[in-house]
Every structure is written in structure tokens, then in C-alpha cells.
Amino acid sequence: MVTSTDGPQAPRTVTLLGATGSIGRSTVDLLLADPDRYEVEAVVSGRDVAALANVARALRAKVAVVADPSCYGALKDALDGSGIEVAAGDEAMDDAAARPVDWTMGAVVGIAGLRPTMAAVRRGGMIALANKECLVSAGDVFMREAAEAGAEVLPVDSEHNAIAQALTSGRAGEVSKIILTASGGPFRTWSAGEIARARPENALKHPTWTMGRKVTIDSASLMNKGLELIEAHHLFGVGADQLDVLVHPQSVVHGLVSWSDGSVVAGLAPPDMRVPIAHCLGWPVRLRTNVTPLDLARVGSLTFEPVDHERFPALRLALDALSAGGAAPTVLNAANEVAVAAFLDGKLSFPGIAALVATVLEKAAGRQGLVSAPQTVEDALAIDREARHIASESLNMKLADA
Incomplete structure (x- = not known):
């Protein structure tokens, strides 16, 4: 329970999903600034074993999970003798997210963050949400399940965090x-x-x-x-x-x-992400930080x-896509991820990103199963897979014609 104007009364139990990304690193900075106030249950990352092991040791986490199963051995070796439990894979991510804690940072990037963040939502508590795909790809499902579980969704994005505070007026x-x-x-x-x-x-x-x-x-x-x-x-x-x-x-x-x-x-x-993260980490009181x-x-x-x-x-x-509703936002997000990856690989021009997304949205509008809004996480993931398939096909056709 938070009782102090200086922050949560120790210990507030915490799990970090996406512990080694930019949001995760900023969160770690805040936790290390006042470690006695927090007890870290789990830290989760994609495949950066060295960074994850360092975070797990610094925060004295109980469990560290790497998403890529092939990295399990390296993580186990890196944490040998620490007493920190080690696991790997999608199921392990979900299990870590479902552990009972007061506060969860949901910062796993991409659609890969949907399942573990939803596992945290179903458990309840406070969910500091930094993963866009949870709301873009499955917003109706996510908010409904949060309400049913009594989970409190705290927006981490600086824009949404500012709006949440302004709305109290x-x-x-x-x-x-x-x-x-x-x-x-x-x-x-x-x-x-x-x-x-x-x-x-x-x-x-x-x-x-x-x-x-x-x-x-x-x-x-x-x-x-x-x-x-x-x-x-x-x-x-x-x-x-x-x-x-x-x-x-x-x-x-x-x-x-x-x-x-x-x-x-x-x-x-x-413009420092520690500001909105601190607002969420200390909620419902404000923390003292060293932000300039x-x-x-x-x-x-x-x-x-x-x-x-x-x-x-x-x-x-x-x-x-927002105005069209249904599955359009889910398709938009999936197509954009494929298009951005293609641009970074040198396969698309920068304007080609939006052009490919527009093509996928147009093709998806006429396909059964890609029209109605997802009703479950499984629906959202299925729509995401199909949209990525359309995007990849469209990209290959474009490359073949070039």
C-alpha cells in the first residue's frame, strides 16, 4: 500500500516485462535509485542475455526469463550461483507475468508483448502499459479483461500519461x-x-x-x-x-x-521517460526523482x-483504421511491423512503408476473418499472422516487379 508522499511503502512488488529495452532501462534506473522500496519478482527480456543477467543481479530478482529458448543455457551460465531462477520461452514469459505482484511494467516490444501483458492483466494489480500492440491489436479485449480482473491500467507513453493527468481537471x-x-x-x-x-x-x-x-x-x-x-x-x-x-x-x-x-x-x-514511468511506479502518489x-x-x-x-x-x-474499426487496427499494426523491417533491411523506400500498409489494409478488407474485431487474444494473434502473411506476399510481389 502506498502511504508516503515520497513513494511506495516498502516493499512494492514489481515485475518488469521488457527489462532491457529503453523503457526497461529507465525503469531499472528508478528502482535502483531507491531499492529498499521495491521487491522485484521477475525480469523478462527477448534475447539480450548479458543485459538481462546484469539487471536480474542488480535488482535481486527472483526469476529471470529470456524469450528466446536458445538463450536459456547462456542465461543459466550468466546467473550461475546467484540463486535467481532461470527460464525461457513464451510459456515461461506468461508464467512470470502471472506471478502475484503489485505492479507490472509491460514493455515487451511488438505483438510478442500481448500474451505476457495479458497474463499480468488477468492476475490483476497495476499494469504500467508501454506496449502499444496490446491496445492497437486487441484494445477491446485488453480493456474488457482489465475491468473484469480489477487491473488498473497506467499509461506509460509520455503523451498518454500527460493526458491521464490532464483529464483529472x-x-x-x-x-x-x-x-x-x-x-x-x-x-x-x-x-x-x-x-x-x-x-x-x-x-x-x-x-x-x-x-x-x-x-x-x-x-x-x-x-x-x-x-x-x-x-x-x-x-x-x-x-x-x-x-x-x-x-x-x-x-x-x-x-x-x-x-x-x-x-x-x-x-x-x-523529454525524459523517467517522468511518466515514475508517475506510474509511484501511483497514486508522486515519487521524488533526480530528473532535471x-x-x-x-x-x-x-x-x-x-x-x-x-x-x-x-x-x-x-x-x-481507427474510424473503420473491426480488425483494421490489428491489420494496420501487423502490416506496419513487416514494412518497417523491410525498410530497415533495405527492401523498401521510406514512403514504401505507408504504401505497403495501405495495400495490406485494402486486401484485408475483402477477406473473411480480417473484418471483425478480435474477441480474444487468440483472435488477435490469428489476425496478426494473416495480415503479416498478406504483407509478406505483397512485399515479395513488389520486389519481383522491381
Whole structure:
């Protein structure tokens, strides 16, 4: 139970799903800053054995799980003599997520995070959600099961976290619009012609945030912002007509809520993911952190721009998928993952990412089984697999014609 204004009364039990990614590393920093307040049950990662072993030892976790079964031996050797239990594979990830704890960080990247995060939801407790696919691919299922289990979903994305805080200023029926901000990514000032010639190394140079490769590419295309709009729909119960995006290069204002009386409440914070993570980790009280406070005088000015949908069509695709509903968001996400991987492998141009996603959405709209919204996790995973198959077929056809 949280009783102190300085943070949770020790120990708050914690599990980290995605312990070695950018979100996981920031969470580890916060846990190590005040270790007596937390007891770490499990740490889970994809295949980075060395990083996972270091995290497990530093946090004195009870169990460490690596998703890739072929890494089991290496992890066991790395943790030999530590007393930390070692496991590997999808089932082990689900089992670790289902262990009883107060608070779970759900930060496994991609559709691979859906099953373990859902296992944590079904167990109940607080779920700090940093995995987009849970809501984009299976939002109705995820939020329904969270409600049934009494799980509290805490948004980790800086934009959704800012909105969640701003929404405390009024009642749900008084919300006029929810606005997420986007930095604009590395191509904010590039012409369409320059974007068409962009290479992966250009797209990976984000001006503000340090993130994983896939998320960084999504930020460059603004698909990331489209996925966040779909997430906002499920988190806050608003329709596509109440959602909007503004480009804000300073990344200081993370989200705004426009109210029926004409007032606007904005969430401001330095561009440091430890801020929203700390908000979730200490919930319902605020932690003390060593994050450098926001100095608006030093920032000097805050600017905002409309989104150019001609140069960044991915955002429009996401909005259209949200409006279409059904399985469209699940298909969108799967197709985008295939397209981003192809771009990073040099098989697609940067504009080809959105073009491939559009092709897959069009093909999927006419296929039975890819129209209705998933009703279970298994439904969502089946739709995801079929959409990836269509995307791969479409990509191979494009490459063959080139």
C-alpha cells in the first residue's frame, strides 16, 4: 500500500516485462535509485542475455526469463550461483507475468508483448502499459479483461500519461478534444523528395528521444502517433472525431485536453521517460526523482504546427483504421511491423512503408476473418499472422516487379 508522499511503502512488488529495452532501462534506473522500496519478482527480456543477467543481479530478482529458448543455457551460465531462477520461452514469459505482484511494467516490444501483458492483466494489480500492440491489436479485449480482473491500467507513453493527468481537471462528458503532440521526427522539415530518398540511418536519427529501432522509424513516419491515437481511443473512451495531433518540436508539451468551456489543460515535462514511468511506479502518489526539472525560461519558446498528411500519410492510415474499426487496427499494426523491417533491411523506400500498409489494409478488407474485431487474444494473434502473411506476399510481389 502506498502511504508516503515520497513513494511506495516498502516493499512494492514489481515485475518488469521488457527489462532491457529503453523503457526497461529507465525503469531499472528508478528502482535502483531507491531499492529498499521495491521487491522485484521477475525480469523478462527477448534475447539480450548479458543485459538481462546484469539487471536480474542488480535488482535481486527472483526469476529471470529470456524469450528466446536458445538463450536459456547462456542465461543459466550468466546467473550461475546467484540463486535467481532461470527460464525461457513464451510459456515461461506468461508464467512470470502471472506471478502475484503489485505492479507490472509491460514493455515487451511488438505483438510478442500481448500474451505476457495479458497474463499480468488477468492476475490483476497495476499494469504500467508501454506496449502499444496490446491496445492497437486487441484494445477491446485488453480493456474488457482489465475491468473484469480489477487491473488498473497506467499509461506509460509520455503523451498518454500527460493526458491521464490532464483529464483529472474535469469530467469525461466535458471533454471536447484530446490532442497528442509529435516531435515531427527527423524528417519534420524535409521535402517529400528528400523523404523519398531517406535511408535507415537518416530515419534513426531522432532529434529528441532515444528509442528502439522500430519505434524510432515509426516516429519518423508519424505512424507512432497514429498508433497512439488508437491507444488513446481505448484508454480514454473517445472516438476518432475527438482525437487530434499537433507537431511540437520541443517535446515539452506531451498532451492537451480541450474542454467544453473553451479551456485547455496541458501536460508538460522534460523529454525524459523517467517522468511518466515514475508517475506510474509511484501511483497514486508522486515519487521524488533526480530528473532535471523543466526550465521553461531556458526552453524559451514552445511552437506548434499542423501535421502534413501529404508528407506523412501513415498517420492518416491509422486514423482511417481507427474510424473503420473491426480488425483494421490489428491489420494496420501487423502490416506496419513487416514494412518497417523491410525498410530497415533495405527492401523498401521510406514512403514504401505507408504504401505497403495501405495495400495490406485494402486486401484485408475483402477477406473473411480480417473484418471483425478480435474477441480474444487468440483472435488477435490469428489476425496478426494473416495480415503479416498478406504483407509478406505483397512485399515479395513488389520486389519481383522491381
